[in-house]
Amino acid sequence: MLTLRSGLAGIVDDQQAYQAVLDAICGIDASRADAFRRATRWRVGRMLSESGQAHDVHTDGNGD
Numbered sequence: 001m002l003t004l005r006s007g008l009a010g011i012v013d014d015q016q017a018y019q020a021v022l023d024a025i026c027g028i029d030a031s032r033a034d035a036f037r038r039a040t041r042w043r044v045g046r047m048l049s050e051s052g053q054a055h056d057v058h059t060d061g062n063g064d
Contacts, residue, residue, distance in 0.1 A: 004049035012042040021048065 002017055011017045026033035040051050 002048070004047065006048045007044065008040065008042045008046045008048060008051065009044040011048065 002011070002020060006017070011021055022033050022037060025036050036051060
């Protein structure tokens with residue numbers, strides 16, 4: 001399950017998770033999905049919420 005606390009390194013290594021994140025951002029704004037893909041630093045210890053683009057993706061209200 002992906003949440004805003006999911007690790008970026010794990011997302012980039014999981015094709016389904018990576019695509020789900022891009023699809024979610026693209027559903028809001030395709031140019032932001034492209035910017036997310038190009039600009040995100042996929043480092044161990046960084047969470048999706050730290051990516052700069054993901055904060056606009058709708059969540060369940062609990063940060064998940």
